[in-house]
Amino acid sequence: MNAPDRFELFVLGEGQKKLTITPDTKLPNAATFTIQKEDHTVGNMLRMQLLKNKKVLFAGYKVPHPLEHCIILKIQTTPDTTPEAMLMEAFDELIKEFSTIRNKFEVIFFFFFFFFFFFFSINIFFFYIFNLE
Amino acid sequence: MNDISLSAITGFDSGPTVQLKELESDHIKFSLSNVDLSVANGIRRAMIADVPTMAIDLVEIETNTTVLTDEFIAHRLGLIPLTSTDVDKNFAYTRECNCTDYCNLCSVELNLNVKCTEDRTMEVTSRELISQNDNIVPVTIDDQDPGILIAKMRKGQELKLKCIAKKGTGKEHAKWSPVCGVGFDYDPYNKLRHTTYWIEDDEKTEWPLSENAKEEQPPIEGEPFDYNAVPNKFYYKFETTGSMEAKDVVLSSLNILQAKFDELRNELKREQNMNQYN
Numbered sequence: 492m493n494a495p496d497r498f499e500l501f502v503l504g505e506g507q508k509k510l511t512i513t514p515d516t517k518l519p520n521a522a523t524f525t526i527q528k529e530d531h532t533v534g535n536m537l538r539m540q541l542l543k544n545k546k547v548l549f550a551g552y553k554v555p556h557p558l559e560h561c562i563i564l565k566i567q568t569t570p571d572t573t574p575e576a577m578l579m580e581a582f583d584e585l586i587k588e589f590s591t592i593r594n595k596f597e598v599i600f601f602f603f604f605f606f607f608f609f610f611f612s613i614n615i616f617f618f619y620i621f622n623l624e
Numbered sequence: 625m626n627d628i629s630l631s632a633i634t635g636f637d638s639g640p641t642v643q644l645k646e647l648e649s650d651h652i653k654f655s656l657s658n659v660d661l662s663v664a665n666g667i668r669r670a671m672i673a674d675v676p677t678m679a680i681d682l683v684e685i686e687t688n689t690t691v692l693t694d695e696f697i698a699h700r701l702g703l704i705p706l707t708s709t710d711v712d713k714n715f716a717y718t719r720e721c722n723c724t725d726y727c728n729l730c731s732v733e734l735n736l737n738v739k740c741t742e743d744r745t746m747e748v749t750s751r752e753l754i755s756q757n758d759n760i761v762p763v764t765i766d767d768q769d770p771g772i773l774i775a776k777m778r779k780g781q782e783l784k785l786k787c788i789a790k791k792g793t794g795k796e797h798a799k800w801s802p803v804c805g806v807g808f809d810y811d812p813y814n815k816l817r818h819t820t821y822w823i824e825d826d827e828k829t830e831w832p833l834s835e836n837a838k839e840e841q842p843p844i845e846g847e848p849f850d851y852n853a854v855p856n857k858f859y860y861k862f863e864t865t866g867s868m869e870a871k872d873v874v875l876s877s878l879n880i881l882q883a884k885f886d887e888l889r890n891e892l893k894r895e896q897n898m899n900q901y902n
């Protein structure tokens with residue numbers, strides 16, 4: 492009866508912003524990003540992508556509560572850049588990565604049936620050659 | 625042995641690499657290398673929870689004289705997979721549609737009207753569901769496939785109802801998930817010690833190696849633990865419910881993830897611009 496609506500998981504509420512930036516009041520070059528209606532799928536990928544960056548001193552995320560459908564991402568960077576810029580870079584990298592993976596899958600699906608028997612024979616061929624050496 | 629990788633086709637190898645091992649319309653097996661664990665797991669999560677399909681969401685029961693209750697039958701109907709190729713493009717979510725309740729752009733009507741007149745048990749299956757849209761029908765493998773059992777009836781019992789199938793994702797309810805779970809594996813020798821095996825006496829006999837172990841180097845006896853090592857190769861294997869082709873599930877999940885980051889990127893841009901004017 493008092494169960495929350497299921498769509499609260501992925502539909503932005505009235506006047507709710509997808510992404511909010513809260514600069515840290517105590518630390519320099521640090522900010523907290525609140526991303527609404529996202530979960531560990533996006534949170535963990537962003538964290539790991541940010542940590543690959545040498546200019547990022549800290550990156551961590553949490554899902555504050557199972558009934559609050561948002562992630563809180565904290566970033567601290569070196570003084571020569573900003574958390575916003577680093578987050579933007581992480582977005583760009585991830586977008587690029589998924590487009591690469593998708594392209595590779597598309598090519599591989601396209602060639603799959605055509606090459607299947609061809610490669611099978613190639614494998615046997617190489618196996619034969621290596622065994623001779 | 626006879627799997628194909630893109631590097632073998634194009635002759636170069638950089639960035640994420642895909643090796644396809646098995647591919648059928650409802651089943652796929654592949655490995656993904658040179659990506660982070662978070663990305664590999666994100667793809668798995670997106671395939672389960674973010675790829676949209678059609679499933680029965682509303683049921684209006686006119687007559688039900690079977691032994692099963694209305695809500696029981698409604699639940700069973702919801703779980704029947706419906707063919708959902710290109711649902712992403714061809715249908716809108718009802719909540720985003722312009723209609724007040726539901727319409728042809730965001731839903732499909734299916735009807736069921738059966739009555740048992742013979743003096744023996746009758747089986748009502750998903751084959752008896754008549755869809756208004758030829759593209760959105762209950763999944764069957766071939767003509768011999770009897771369909772999915774909905775209820776059994778004796779003489780005189782009747783079931784008449786109207787179903788509304790809507791577009792949705794596995795995040796909202798598992799009935800919309802296009803996959804029957806996704807097999808996900810990495811580091812079959814547990815060199816990274818991401819897991820601790822629960823054992824009675826002997827780990828080797830109680831925990832047989834996964835089939836993916838033959839693609840990786842076995843650990844050397846007495847080798848020191850490499851605490852900097854990260855997983856690199858991920859093994860996926862899954863079956864679909866029949867609602868989508870396995871390869872479309874993979875491609876769709878990648879599109880969805882990319883779109884998610886595209887949206888966030890635009891939001892961050894807008895947010896930055898607003899802060900500049902303030």
Ligand SMILES: [Zn+2]
Nearest residue numbers: 721723727730
């Ligand atoms: Zn509509």
